Every structure is written in C-alpha cells, then in structure tokens.
Amino acid sequence: MLVGVILVGLLYALPNIYGEDPAIQISGSRNAKITVKTSEKIEKIFNEKKIPFKSIIFENNTVLVRVATNDIQLKAKDIIANELGNNYVVALNLAPATPLWLSFIGAEPMKLGLDLRGGVHFLMEVDMATALDKLLDVATDSLRNDFGNSNIEFSSLTKNDQQQIIVSFNSVNDRNAAIARINGLADYQIISQSDKELVIGISEARLQKAKTEAVAQNTTILRNRVNQLGVSEPIVQRQGSDRIVVELPGIQDTALAKKIIGATATLEFRQVNTSNSYNLQDILTGKARVPYGSEVKFTADGRPLLLYKNVVLTGDHIIDSSYQIYKGEPQVSINLDSEGGKKMLAFTQKNIEKPMATLFVEYKDSGKVDSEGKPILEKQEQIINVATIRSAFSDRFQVTGIDNYDEAKQLSLLLRAGALIAPIQIVEELTIGPSMGQENITQGLESCLWGLLISVIFMLLVYRLFGVFASLALVANLILIVGVMSLLPGATLSMPGIAGIVLTVGMAVDANVLINERIKEELRNGRGVQHAINEGYAGAWSSIFDANITTLITAIILYAVGTGSIKGFAITLGVGILTSMFTSIVGTRALANLIYGGRRVNKLSI
Structure with a gap:
C-alpha cells in the first residue's frame, strides 16, 4: 500500500x-x-x-x-x-509543457498564483454615479406607476442633475396626497416643497444599499466572466466600499485582460414608437422636438429609429444564452429568470404585431480623463435587431440581426457571464512578469530544500538508522504534498502556500521524534527490541494525533474565514499535516518492519 x-x-x-x-x-x-x-x-x-x-x-x-x-x-x-x-x-x-502521456491520465501541474506564475493585477473602482443614475431611473418609473395606482394626478414627473425627482401637480390636494404617499414609502424622502411642486430624493438607506449591491453584484459578475473565459484560478474580491481587486495568473497582456474584465455590454429590449404624429426627419434636423418619453437610436447601418425610453427588460434578467447559426444567419438564444419571463410575457401579450427593438449597450473608454485623472467612459448604443412580436413569449426567445458568428459568440458569452451593474474604472494595474514569478519559485524551492536538508542532518545525527527512516518519510511527504496539490481542482500554490510546505517539513519530523524517543525510553526500561518498537509507535500515537488534529483544525478555520493567500497557506498546511501523519507513522513503521521484523534483534540503531 x-x-x-x-x-x-x-x-x-x-x-x-x-x-x-x-x-x-x-x-x-x-x-x-x-x-x-x-x-x-x-x-x-x-x-x-x-x-x-x-x-x-x-x-x-x-x-x-x-x-x-x-x-x-x-x-x-x-x-x-x-x-x-x-x-x-x-x-x-x-x-x-506537460507531456501528452501524463495529460492523458489527467496529470497536470499545480496551479500557480500570481506571485509565482506572473500575470496581471487590477484595482477597479465601480462608477457609482452611473449606478445611482440607474437607481433614479427605476425610482422615477416606480413612483410614476405608484401615483397612477393611487389616483394621484400630476402634470409632470422628471429627474434633475442632483439625483432628485421633480413632480409638478395641478392642485394642492394632489400635492398633499403625494406627500402622504411618499411618507409611507421607505425608499423616498421629500427634499423641498412648494404649492404645486415636490422635490423628492432617494433615502440615504436606499442609496447605501444600492452602492453595496452594485459592488457585490459587479464582484460576482466579474468572477463569473473570468471563469467563463477560462482564466486559471482568478482572484476577484471586494476591497473597501467601492473597489474590486482582480488578479489573473498567467496572463501577461494587460490589453487583453482589460478587454475580458472591462466589457460592460448588455442588452435592453425597447418598444419602437410607431406613432404617426411625428416626422423622424424633422426630429433629426432639429425642426421638431423628440416626443416626450422617447429617444432616437441608430442601427448598425445608421438608420434612425424612435424608441420609448421605458426599458421593457434589461440583461440583468438573463440567466443563460447560447449562439448558433440558423438558416445561414447567426443568432443568440436567451433564457430569462422567472421575474424577467413574467415581464416579457406581460409586455408581449399587450403588444402583439408591434415592433420591439434590441438595443446593444456598451461603455467604452473615451480616451479622456476627468479632473481626478480617471478615464471618462462613453456610453455607446446600437440597435442590433428590430422584430415584430407575432405572439406572446416569456422566458425563451432568440435575438437575430447580428453581423457575424464571432460577434454572436462574444455577445452570448458576455450575457451568460452577466452584464456589469455599473461601469468600472481601472485605478491601478500591475503586471508581474514570469521572470519575477520564476525567481519567487526558485527562492521557495531553496527554502524547502534547506529546511529538508537541516531536518535530515539532525535526524541522521541523533537517531541513526531510524533517522534514515524519518528522512525517507520526509521526502515521501513532499512528493505526496505536490501530488495532492496537483490533483485538487481548487488549489493554487502561492508564496504563502510554499511557506505552508516549509512549515510542514519542519513539523513532519515531530512525530518521528516522539516515536523514537518513546522507543529509546522503552529500551532503557529493559524492554525487548520488538516490544520497544511496538510500544514506541503505540504509545506515541495519541500525542501525535492530538498535536496534528489541533493544527488541522486551525488550518480549516484559516481556510473558512481567510481569503486569497491565507487560503493558499491553509490548504498546503492541511494537506501537509495529513500526508505527514501517513508517512511518519505508516511509512516509518513499514521500514522498521522491513529491516527488523520477523527476526531476533539484540540492538537497535537509534
């Protein structure tokens, strides 16, 4: 065995x-x-x-x-x-560079962290202004519907540049009814009022919740995105109130990494304004105003369309998407969550034989910076599809009108990974080259070898042949640690992980020290050689088990509550404890039985 x-x-x-x-x-x-x-x-x-x-x-x-x-x-x-x-x-x-015969049996090298393999590190900041703008849009629509359901009449309901909602009323009675209604809603607060106007703001508690959710959801979406794109063992974690740390081991190209994690593409499904009461050409030339609640958007070939501002559905409700070629044209199949399916079903039931547009929305770096030196993101929108609703549908449908297969693949991938709740800006980037990672690996290996060498010399000088048994067990322990770390799918080796291995090398001989000292004690008490060996292993077992199990519990706690490099240290420490118990007890006992078992021995080399 x-x-x-x-x-x-x-x-x-x-x-x-x-x-x-x-x-x-x-x-x-x-x-x-x-x-x-x-x-x-x-x-x-x-x-x-x-x-x-x-x-x-x-x-x-x-x-x-x-x-x-x-x-x-x-x-x-x-x-x-x-x-x-x-x-x-x-x-x-x-x-x-693993040979094919090893890859065939599933043998792969350990996954190395950013400090060992090299890669890119980003510190990203969530654009809270855009997140709050989205919140204000939702709040404006919600308040409009709430007043309508409560039979409160108003002449206009708009938002201003100060994250506030301005509501004008035809009478003081309607204003008073609106005040009573606002006071009953926890998400709003009245900033100021006049005879026929209210200035309404989002409550502080709701703003803080929106900021927290924006960072938390962006963190999850970024993690899904880099996982979808096959980046090995990425680290995506929150830092502070509005920042996210992203580390991508193995990637040396920051431009590619930015493309992976910075893409903010999503879809918006909008109803096309087909009213005959306006002339689109007059709107484009400035001769006529854009109808209230509508805006002009353009297709890929520059054709203008008038869309309602009210968004039927956004990409936030997309839970899965796939791409394929249907009748020679690329298309993306979309699955919605239950809430999105209900919204789409309600909309399509009321708008059969009316056109619905699919708007592709993306935030890109404009090449300009603000007063604080941060890049200014530019919102780019393009209509990729206009389809007539032939019948009601809910959570499954297809989007066509995409230029090529690769664009369909990219869109499907981004939608499946999730659209960012708010744009992100890179405030710090760092590229760790593979040469620096190799230097860390070399230093880590040297520390392991020096630790192993000193332990071996000590055991050989003090315990002679039983020291040889312990030394062989140490080497076997290192082999097993590396083998197990290579097999574990979620394990990543970093510098703290190497520290855990070095610590394990020092701790691994503890068990053999206890066993050997117990054997020597039994021999001094006049026990026979075979009896002394048996009592040495049996008597030391409880102490070895207690010492290692307490350390293992600590490693488990470190893994459970720690993040990043702390988890790496906990994994190697935990694996090292388990393998060292096996090699120190089973391994050295097997060697002792091989040399001294089945024959009469008068003296031990210990």
Missing part, C-alpha cells in the same frame, strides 16, 4: 518538473475570425522572420504558439501583432 500510494503521488507530481512554455495566443476580434488559414499564415510569418518556435496549434478558434524563451515571446508578439493588424488580439500567455 505504501509503495502504491507513493508511486501514484510521484506520477501526479511529475508534471511540475516540466514547467511552462512562454506562449503567444492569437484570437479574433468582432471583425475577424481565426481559421486554419490564419494558423498557416502565422507559421509562414515565423519562418520568414526566422523566429524559432516549438509548436503552433489551432484549437477552439485560437492559435497558440509555444516558444523557448521570454525574449522570443516578446519579439514574436510585436511582429505578429504588426503583421495581422488590429482585427486580431495577440496576447502573451503561459502554456503547460
């Missing part, structure tokens, strides 16, 4: 010695598609520029080029980006 366990641990620890290859990953943008011809073109570029490469693989609509060194990687990235143009995303990455 002992040999089998160690061999399995060694097999799954092996991928870690092969390391990772510097790689260049090429993917298409909205206007370009990666094909086999693209892969052949890239290979031709490498050959013409005489850039050495290990392999060029076309898979999952991307091309992955492995090279030997970081210098070649950087040089090749610039050349490929210039040759292919702006329609392709050329990113730096790291690809595991």
Whole structure:
C-alpha cells in the first residue's frame, strides 16, 4: 500500500518538473475570425522572420504558439501583432509543457498564483454615479406607476442633475396626497416643497444599499466572466466600499485582460414608437422636438429609429444564452429568470404585431480623463435587431440581426457571464512578469530544500538508522504534498502556500521524534527490541494525533474565514499535516518492519 500510494503521488507530481512554455495566443476580434488559414499564415510569418518556435496549434478558434524563451515571446508578439493588424488580439500567455502521456491520465501541474506564475493585477473602482443614475431611473418609473395606482394626478414627473425627482401637480390636494404617499414609502424622502411642486430624493438607506449591491453584484459578475473565459484560478474580491481587486495568473497582456474584465455590454429590449404624429426627419434636423418619453437610436447601418425610453427588460434578467447559426444567419438564444419571463410575457401579450427593438449597450473608454485623472467612459448604443412580436413569449426567445458568428459568440458569452451593474474604472494595474514569478519559485524551492536538508542532518545525527527512516518519510511527504496539490481542482500554490510546505517539513519530523524517543525510553526500561518498537509507535500515537488534529483544525478555520493567500497557506498546511501523519507513522513503521521484523534483534540503531 505504501509503495502504491507513493508511486501514484510521484506520477501526479511529475508534471511540475516540466514547467511552462512562454506562449503567444492569437484570437479574433468582432471583425475577424481565426481559421486554419490564419494558423498557416502565422507559421509562414515565423519562418520568414526566422523566429524559432516549438509548436503552433489551432484549437477552439485560437492559435497558440509555444516558444523557448521570454525574449522570443516578446519579439514574436510585436511582429505578429504588426503583421495581422488590429482585427486580431495577440496576447502573451503561459502554456503547460506537460507531456501528452501524463495529460492523458489527467496529470497536470499545480496551479500557480500570481506571485509565482506572473500575470496581471487590477484595482477597479465601480462608477457609482452611473449606478445611482440607474437607481433614479427605476425610482422615477416606480413612483410614476405608484401615483397612477393611487389616483394621484400630476402634470409632470422628471429627474434633475442632483439625483432628485421633480413632480409638478395641478392642485394642492394632489400635492398633499403625494406627500402622504411618499411618507409611507421607505425608499423616498421629500427634499423641498412648494404649492404645486415636490422635490423628492432617494433615502440615504436606499442609496447605501444600492452602492453595496452594485459592488457585490459587479464582484460576482466579474468572477463569473473570468471563469467563463477560462482564466486559471482568478482572484476577484471586494476591497473597501467601492473597489474590486482582480488578479489573473498567467496572463501577461494587460490589453487583453482589460478587454475580458472591462466589457460592460448588455442588452435592453425597447418598444419602437410607431406613432404617426411625428416626422423622424424633422426630429433629426432639429425642426421638431423628440416626443416626450422617447429617444432616437441608430442601427448598425445608421438608420434612425424612435424608441420609448421605458426599458421593457434589461440583461440583468438573463440567466443563460447560447449562439448558433440558423438558416445561414447567426443568432443568440436567451433564457430569462422567472421575474424577467413574467415581464416579457406581460409586455408581449399587450403588444402583439408591434415592433420591439434590441438595443446593444456598451461603455467604452473615451480616451479622456476627468479632473481626478480617471478615464471618462462613453456610453455607446446600437440597435442590433428590430422584430415584430407575432405572439406572446416569456422566458425563451432568440435575438437575430447580428453581423457575424464571432460577434454572436462574444455577445452570448458576455450575457451568460452577466452584464456589469455599473461601469468600472481601472485605478491601478500591475503586471508581474514570469521572470519575477520564476525567481519567487526558485527562492521557495531553496527554502524547502534547506529546511529538508537541516531536518535530515539532525535526524541522521541523533537517531541513526531510524533517522534514515524519518528522512525517507520526509521526502515521501513532499512528493505526496505536490501530488495532492496537483490533483485538487481548487488549489493554487502561492508564496504563502510554499511557506505552508516549509512549515510542514519542519513539523513532519515531530512525530518521528516522539516515536523514537518513546522507543529509546522503552529500551532503557529493559524492554525487548520488538516490544520497544511496538510500544514506541503505540504509545506515541495519541500525542501525535492530538498535536496534528489541533493544527488541522486551525488550518480549516484559516481556510473558512481567510481569503486569497491565507487560503493558499491553509490548504498546503492541511494537506501537509495529513500526508505527514501517513508517512511518519505508516511509512516509518513499514521500514522498521522491513529491516527488523520477523527476526531476533539484540540492538537497535537509534
């Protein structure tokens, strides 16, 4: 059993010695598609520029080029980006160099954290102004409906630039009725009043709740987004009242990382204003005003349409989406949650044979900064689809009118991962290169080896042959830790994790010290050799178990309440405790039985 366990641990620890290859990953943008011809073109570029490469693989609509060194990687990235143009995303990455026969049995290297593998770190700030604007829009519509249901008549209900709602009334009685109604609603407060006008604000408690929800929901959505895109072991966590930390190990290209986490695309479903009482051309030329409650939006080919401002449904209610080709055209299938399904059903039942537009909304960096040096985000909207509602539908439908397959794929991915509740701004970014990560790995390995060497020397000098047993158990313990860490799907090794391994190496000999001292005590008391060995292991077991179980409980608590690097330390410490108990007790006992078992011995080398 002992040999089998160690061999399995060694097999799954092996991928870690092969390391990772510097790689260049090429993917298409909205206007370009990666094909086999693209892969052949890239290979031709490498050959013409005489850039050495290990392999060029076309898979999952991307091309992955492995090279030997970081210098070649950087040089090749610039050349490929210039040759292919702006329609392709050329990113730096790291690809595991695990042999195929190990990959076939599911053996993969340990997932390394940002400090060991390199990658990108972002500190992001949620745009609270936009989040509160959305809240005010919802509050305005809600208050309008509430007054209508309460039979309170008003002449106008609008919002101003101070996050306030201005309501004008035809009579003092209606104003008084509105005041009584507002006082009964916890989300609103009256700022000021006159004979026929009220200035209403959102209550402080509701504003704080909205801010907290905006950060919490954005954190969840960002985590879903990077998980959807296959980034290995990302860290996405809240920091402070309005900031989020995002760490993406393995990604070296900040432009690609920004594209992944900063995309704010979502959909809005709006009813088209088909009234004959306006002339759209007059509105565009300024000869006529835009009808109240409507606004002009444009399709991809520049065609204007008049849409009602009231949003039927937003992307917040989308729980799943997929993309496919139907009758030669790309389309995105959308599934809504129960609340979204009810809203869509109620709307479509009342508007059969009327057009509904799908508005694609995205926030992009305008290239300008505000007075505090933060980038100003620009809202870009485009109608991607206008369809006539032929019959009522609820939580399942399709969106068509998308330009190409890749755009449908990208839209589906963003919708499935979730649309950000409010735009985010990157206030700090840091790129950790793979060379710095390699230096951390080297220093961590050196600390492990020095700890192991000192422990081995001590055990050999003090306990002789039983010290050899303990030393072999230490080596087996390290192999098992690495093997188990490679197998655990959620485990990531970072510098604190290496610290946990070093600590485990020092603690692992404790059990053997207790066992050996107990054996020596039994021998001094005149026990026979075999009896002393048996009593040494049996007598020390309770102390070893109590000491390790208390440390294991501490590791479990650290994992439960800790975040990020603290969890990494807790995982390696917990795994190390379990493997050290196995090797120190079962392993050394097996070696003692192998050498001294089944024969008469007069003296022990201890």
